[in-house]
Amino acid sequence: xxxxxxxxxxxxxxxxxxxxxxxxxxxxxxxxxxxxxxxxxxxxxxxxxxxxxxxxxxxxxxxxxxxxxxxxxxxxxxxxxxxxxxxxxxxxxxxxxxxxxxxxxxxxxxxxxxxxxxxxxxxxxxxxxxxxxxxxxxxxxxxxxxxxxxxxxxxxxxxxxxxxxxxxxxxxxxxxxxxxxxxxxxxxxxxxxxxxxxxxxxxxxxxxxxxxxxxxxxxxxxxxxxxxxxxxxxxxxxxxxxxxxxxxxxxxxxxxxxxxxxxxxxxxxxxxxxxxxxxxxxxxxxxxxxxx
Amino acid sequence: xxxxxxxxxxxxxxxxxxxxxxxxxxxxxxxxxxxxxxxxxxxxxxxxxxxxxxxxxxxxxxxxxxxxxxxxxxxxxxxxxxxxxxxxxxxxxxxxxxxxxxxxxxxxxxxxxxxxxxxxxxxxxxxxxxxxxxxxxxxxxxxxxxxxxxxxxxxxxxxxxxxxxxxxxxxxxxxxxxxxxxxxxxxxxxxxxxxxxxxxxxxxxxxxxxxxxxxxxxxxxxxxxxxxxxxxxxxxxxxxxxxxxxxxxxxxxxxxxxxxxxxxxxxxxxxxxxxxxxxxxxxxxxxxxxx
Numbered sequence: 147x148x149x150x151x152x153x154x155x156x157x158x159x160x161x162x163x164x165x166x167x168x169x170x171x172x173x174x175x176x177x178x179x180x181x182x183x184x185x186x187x188x189x190x191x192x193x194x195x196x197x198x199x200x201x202x203x204x205x206x207x208x209x210x211x212x213x214x215x216x217x218x219x220x221x222x223x224x225x226x227x228x229x230x231x232x233x234x235x236x237x238x239x240x241x242x243x244x245x246x247x248x249x250x251x252x253x254x255x256x257x258x259x260x261x262x263x264x265x266x267x268x269x270x271x272x273x274x275x276x277x278x279x280x281x282x283x284x285x286x287x288x289x290x291x292x293x294x295x296x297x298x299x300x301x302x303x304x305x306x307x308x309x310x311x312x313x314x315x316x317x318x319x320x321x322x323x324x325x326x327x328x329x330x331x332x333x334x335x336x337x338x339x340x341x342x343x344x345x346x347x348x349x350x351x352x353x354x355x356x357x358x359x360x361x362x363x364x365x366x367x368x369x370x371x372x373x374x375x376x377x378x379x380x381x382x383x384x385x386x387x388x389x390x391x392x393x394x395x396x397x398x399x400x401x402x403x404x405x406x407x408x409x410x411x412x413x414x415x416x417x418x419x420x421x422x423x424x425x426x427x428x429x430x431x432x433x434x435x436x437x438x
Numbered sequence: 439x440x441x442x443x444x445x446x447x448x449x450x451x452x453x454x455x456x457x458x459x460x461x462x463x464x465x466x467x468x469x470x471x472x473x474x475x476x477x478x479x480x481x482x483x484x485x486x487x488x489x490x491x492x493x494x495x496x497x498x499x500x501x502x503x504x505x506x507x508x509x510x511x512x513x514x515x516x517x518x519x520x521x522x523x524x525x526x527x528x529x530x531x532x533x534x535x536x537x538x539x540x541x542x543x544x545x546x547x548x549x550x551x552x553x554x555x556x557x558x559x560x561x562x563x564x565x566x567x568x569x570x571x572x573x574x575x576x577x578x579x580x581x582x583x584x585x586x587x588x589x590x591x592x593x594x595x596x597x598x599x600x601x602x603x604x605x606x607x608x609x610x611x612x613x614x615x616x617x618x619x620x621x622x623x624x625x626x627x628x629x630x631x632x633x634x635x636x637x638x639x640x641x642x643x644x645x646x647x648x649x650x651x652x653x654x655x656x657x658x659x660x661x662x663x664x665x666x667x668x669x670x671x672x673x674x675x676x677x678x679x680x681x682x683x684x685x686x687x688x689x690x691x692x693x694x695x696x697x698x699x700x701x702x703x704x705x706x707x708x709x710x711x712x713x714x715x716x717x718x719x720x721x722x723x724x725x726x727x728x729x
Contacts, residue, residue: 174529175536178526178529178530178536178540179536179539179540181526181540181544182539182540182543182544183543185543185544185546185547185603186543186546188558188559188562188603189546189547189550189558191558191569192554192558195561203567204567207567207569207572208569208572208573245458248454249454249455249458250455252451252452252454252455253451253452253454253455253456255451256447256448256451256452257452260444260447260448262444262445262448268452268456271456271459271464272455272459275459275463275464277660277712277716278463278467278709279660279663279664279685279708279709279712280664281664281666281685281688281689281705281708282466282467282470282688282705282706282708282709283462283463283466283467283470283705284688284689284692284705285470285473285688285692285698285701285702285705286465286466286467286469286470286473286702287462287466288692288693289469289473289480289698290466290469305458305461305462306462308458308462309458309459309461309462309463310462310463312455312458312459312463313459313463316455340443341443341444341447342447345451366549369551370549370550370551370552370553371551372551372552372553372667372670372671373666373667376670377689377693387551388551388552388553388554389553391551391553391554391557392553392557392671402561402567405557406561409554409557409558412551412553412554413550413551413554416549416550416551417546417549419549420545420546420549424542427545427549428545428611429615431545431548431608431611431612432611432612432615
């Protein structure tokens with residue numbers, strides 16, 4: 147897949163459209179640019195408002211802050227355990243990510259490269275997972291976690307996160323690894339490398355592009371999750387960012403600058419990931435789209 | 439390498455994935471179906487009541503209200519998101535700087551947490567401090583000002599713009615990659631045959647990406663039946679069940695009213711309804727292709 151390569155025919159057709167009416171093109175692109183700006187505006191508003199005082203937030207919601215209230219960020223971080231929530235999100239996301247990558251790449255290697263019985267059944271078993279609505283598992287998972295005493299622990303999030311990331315990860319990685327030529331492994335076998343060595347030293351490095359898709363996709367899911375955290379975590383010292391922000395609004399209901407600063411802090415990592423790996427994020431979304 | 443070594447490697451490599459996945463995805467779904475035949479408050483003994491929970495669901499006006507709201511979401515997704523995304527994709531599948539900018543901008547909400555999305559739009563709709571009513575005031579349209587999220591009749595429709603806003607980018611990217619997978623020769627052949635502009639779009643480009651449109655419709659259906667976070671954050675299903683969805687009703691029944699069995703029955707219904715709708719959409723869209 148070469149998503150962004152402009153094909154010569156397309157260039158030709160765009161030239162033809164251009165001669166067809168420059169002013170029409172002008173109107174069209176102005177409209178599209180406006181649409182893009184309108185789409186970005188809520189985010190822009192979020193960041194601007196996070197620097198405002200309450201009075202300003204109320205009186206001039208569209209203007210620039212008269213004086214930039216950086217203190218909103220300091221207060222949000224300190225007074226509301228944002229630091230703890232941030233750390234919780236980092237821990238839960240990173241551990242889930244590591245688990246997802248290890249478990250899914252090993253399974254994908256076996257499913258893509260080794261012949262054995264029941265392979266098709268196992269693959270189907272995983273792919274079905276992409277159609278299962280997360281919420282239909284909330285009640286039984288809650289009961290399960292309660293019975294084994296996992297509620298209010300990092301594992302209450304890490305295990306379901308990993309489990310729900312597996313179908314997409316295995317799907318993406320298996321498809322990628324299946325396209326690797328046989329000769330590469332055969333050479334390694336002749337040199338005496340065994341399966342674990344082939345996986346670790348050949349397959350893992352080769353699947354780096356697919357792995358990065360899985361990394362980004364899973365990270366965004368883990369970092370942004372709300373439902374699992376809402377149901378499985380009630381202890382305030384274990385709350386992740388989305389959950390603590392949702393509660394934040396209740397606690398500091400009237401301090402808008404503060405709430406918006408907290409929201410901005412939560413958004414920064416995902417926007418940073420997005421800006422740094424734009425093409426990869428978009429490609430990943432299409433690969434993982436089956437998950438919905 | 440001998441066969442038993444390979445077999446051991448296969449089993450050991452697949453085991454962690456199968457265990458985690460089965461335990462936390464597969465078994466819960468089956469378990470949920472099992473619970474749906476019980477009357478259970480989460481503590482004490484569960485009482486087997488057969489299909490009573492499902493009978494109650496059929497007579498439950500709130501359930502049908504939630505169902506109707508889910509259908510509104512489904513219609514908004516299929517007839518709101520998909521056409522916008524398709525038009526944008528047709529205009530943006532080439533790649534100059536402006537097109538890349540618009541594409542990225544439209545996609546940005548996809549990477550945000552639904553909590554943040556919900557809260558931003560809550561502020562936009564806020565009756566006193568919200569920028570929507572502020573703007574209407576400034577434009578002299580005071581009479582258009584509404585209690586966007588607290589009016590039972592309006593609230594569900596007020597949720598449509600954030601829904602569209604957050605997901606258009608996904609479908610845009612799906613459609614763009616479908617366009618790029620159409621081989622260049624087909625465009626050339628069409629050109630030689632004299633097909634241009636709209637004609638080319640209708641008789642060549644759209645049929646060629648029809649499978650992708652079908653997939654997008656399935657995603658819209660399963661996505662809209664899964665909607666939960668955004669609504670939970672913005673309205674919690676209120677006012678007076680005005681924005682109740684199947685998933686929020688399931689959550690509220692289970693975790694606010696402590697009716698685990700009933701909540702499980704709703705969960706199971708969601709899975710069933712999703713499957714029925716996906717099947718239906720497959721049937722309808724594949725008939726269209728043959729015609």
